[in-house]
Amino acid sequence: MLTLELQKSLITQGPAYGIKQPLLIVNLTAPVGYPASWESIDAQLARVLGLSSRHSKGIDPSRPFFQQLALRLLSYARMIQTNAGLALHARGKILGTRQTDEGLAISSVAMPYVSPYSGAGLRVARWVFNSLQQLLIAENANSLGSELQKSFEALREELTQLGPRDTNTLRFVHAALQADIPHAWVTGPLFQYGWGAKQCLLNSSILETTPSMGVATARDKHACATLMRIGGLPVPDHGLAEDLPTAVSLAQKLGYPVVVKPANLDGGVGVAAGLNDEHQLTQAWESARRHSDKILVEKHLDGEDFRLIVLDGQMVWAVGRRPAGVDGDGLLTVAQLVEKANQDPRRGHHQGATLRPMRLDEEAMDLLQEQDLTLENVPVAGRFVSLRRAANISSGGTPTVVTERVHPDNRLLVERAVALLRLDLAGVDLIVPNIEKSWRETGGGIIEINAQPQMIAASQTHLYAQVLRSRLPGGGRIPVLVLMGDERIRSLAQEVYQLLRAQGQDPGLAIGRENWFPDGATGQTNRSAYHAARALLMHKDVQVMLWVIHPEDVLLNGLPIDRFDGLVVTDSPNPDQSTSHTDLRKALPMILPHCAGWVIADDSIQEQILRTRGLPTDTRFESGLSSSTLSSQILKRIQRLLGGDSV
Template structure:
């Protein structure tokens, strides 16, 4: 048996606003400095070092299969140098650490990278974390390191119970989920932003800031900066919403407020069965009883609705299929048919077997993050079958649909089926008018109509609900999050502001000030930070402080179109930068040829953050600097000691690559 020394870890956290408290805990510290970035990752990061294993192995298949099962995210394998000690083990530590965070619903969408390893067999790597969840990442790292270490020992002939450690992931995921963003919409928006290289940071709870500076947008679930508070309040009162839609000439069913069970029966007798019972002030199908045909069913539904709300509505049942039409900024984005929870016959299997097979789908679950919900065989399902003369042991013909739910909400087990191409133009316009009538920029319109391909003016139709905060995380709609972000940011342009980092060793911060002046001359509102404080458009807005901490604060200000970060020592950037990308990096020294401490770490961290990977180097900078720049994959650009030459070189790649020119901007020649 081969005895192996356990993999030893040491950590360095770039982001400082860490917490491991649940969402409801008031002790959580939100937004205390913002996320910190580095090493080319699009997420805040934690750096760590570990001892490379004393031996290497070739058989990773069983472990790789496990890591692939942890998360549904399709991670790319981390980049690594096969010649380095421990790179295979390090790569899998990165993958497992990211996978378990992602499985818990945390916004971690990439695996990290290996920076370097030394002759002492210490490997340095970087792993992405969710903002404010650095302690979660450290726990995930410790678990991953233990897992990989035990697996290596097991394959090498040791007696370790690595599978027990692997099974601990279930408990970790449940624990981590307490700190994940609430609801389904937020995590999908964050994933879409990550794919589009749009940075994001927490404002509060599930409200996130997407973008930077003047280009930022705030979103809380599907609430946008333009979502009307009055519209949301109106949509969340079904009776008032119905009244406004009716006044606008839109088709809606009759309804009556039922303050008691007796009132409910009187309303049903007056309107005629079948009817629907629903809470006035709740969404998501909570407490809804649909297609009620008898007094007994009405009483049971009213009592169930009263468990969830004191405000109950009795509504005339509108015949037709249930469609959800999602509207954004005056146009129809997507339409789905919401098939009620049920099973499709195959001519062989019993209904019970079909239901068991349906509920075993990985897309179905009982937790809030599952895109589809399992269908329990309860009283409602038993009643639905009995009306059709069926039971769980019945075998139905191929293609026959057997509904087990009256309501079609996905929260009740419904299945969304895309029908966007079939929507009649009149029905699309109806949905747009309904959203506008309630004054909502983004809304989900629930339309009951026999056929979505036939105009509502030529058939029976009714708008049964307008959702001010539609849940779009179902299987057929996840692309909508990217579509909405694309429209908010005009296909990504304007989401970011150009950030310039200058290691300025002159006494007067000459190069940084020169860049600030030139960008201002071109029409940009410039944020400038250094140890003496921060200013916007020349006006001081802070006390002295650490430049990168001030930069994290300033980049949230809508009054800046560009940001210049001037540091005097490389250590000033040790805690990371305010965004995942920088537009330019320069090392300026006007009076001596010396190599500042920590320069290699600065270059290693910042060169991958630039699209062009260039470093502007002034003449008096250390002669060995060019070699270091190349070692970390960068291209040194040599200029003279005049700070204006540094500025010219930095602006060779126009800030327009990051953000469109602001109104009234001038070009470099001074022409308007």
């Protein structure tokens, strides 16, 4: 009989054990040895999860059964959440295992989850556990396929609703990870990058320095074009249409071809370009009205479509955008070419997709008819078959990098346009016949400015790190000191806090559930020591943070930061006032892997710290120091960190 159990042990709100995300810690009970057909089980799970190969191929097959099971639990749970678009980047680990006389192994397994969705993380863990359990005892694993598939689809649908609603947020998080920039979810689409005085807030690609007036104006296409026109910049003639007769009248006045688009939406939603007659105009109008009641009719500009990104007054990237379509090869039909193009792994609606699928809808069928083609026709090799009038990436278009080809006049044009809106980051849609020639020579104009540009297409992913670097001096980190132990720690921290203030620094101090701000004011009592520290990290005047905790604070919630610069651990010589050695022994392995600098410890616990795993190799120990000497030592270390010197 196979004995398997999964029990929740702890959910931390922050990192611990060297894992830089919040943790779900479970106890996994399994036999030490069991004859499992892992190859068959992995193949079945790969089919259910839609994987092209076995996800667990990196697991050493010589490991005992209980470790094989735990590692698959970690691996599959992480993969399911990342594939659903959740910003899960850390890898879990087996914290420890004890074996019973009955031949069972009880393993403590740390599984990272994406804040604030601990419940979803637990449901994923249970789904993976239950699926592995069923496959292990099933006489015919293939018979479970449809049942597992159905339950997995329901789980995946739940998870996809939790991920970011735009392509930017997830990629800013990944860019922060690669650049070692601390970050945390705040609320809704709002994320904090960096801590204290070296932080910024982002809502997708809207920066905290982006003026709301510029964003609102850019989103109103009529107002934005009016502003551009008054500012002497080239934009196509247009007008607002309250109803279809007005739209027809405007089109006749402007002269076909025209463009119809919602005046208050981004991303190419409801946009139809190159409309040549009233029939096409009517179809476009009805489509646009499904998305907005504010419709713009605009003179169509001849030329190629380009998106140029401007950051802090400088054009930093440019792509040409070809409308959704396929290139004939003389062998495949139009339908087959579209199907083949949509198999490109870059195309999709998942968070990792850099391109969108092509759709054979009403607009595509109309365009095929205009090109004297049907879905069954075989285009000759090299012929481009257009499926969209507008060249938006969001509707299946394909980008090409042209940054180095942009004519100086075109570069200056988009920089001046963004400056008119007072925006610090924007995407400008420019129509010109040739990006390498001046718009003054060839004609063309600005058709849209996006104050919240999606920057994923055409190898633009480097822009995320560039934006973060422009806003986060020093990588977004401030010195953080953790002080843990008996009552002496509180007095010591307050002394260091006051000394820093006297020297003109701006420290923040969190003691238990209380926090003290740099100006000496105290905040409200927080829910926990974790939240007291997290609150300080939100304030832009905090240059350094002192966090005073008891071991049980860490045991309950983990850490509010992914790493810190120094640790002071004390224990009272009076046994009646001594910190629980059991709690201390449990807390140290949770926090020491996150210490990037130094440790100061009492004689009574120095040996214990030395024997704890995960201690930084460059840690130095000092003990037997008086309170005044200790505060002086701490102050010197903090001053070095604030001055940028190595400790």
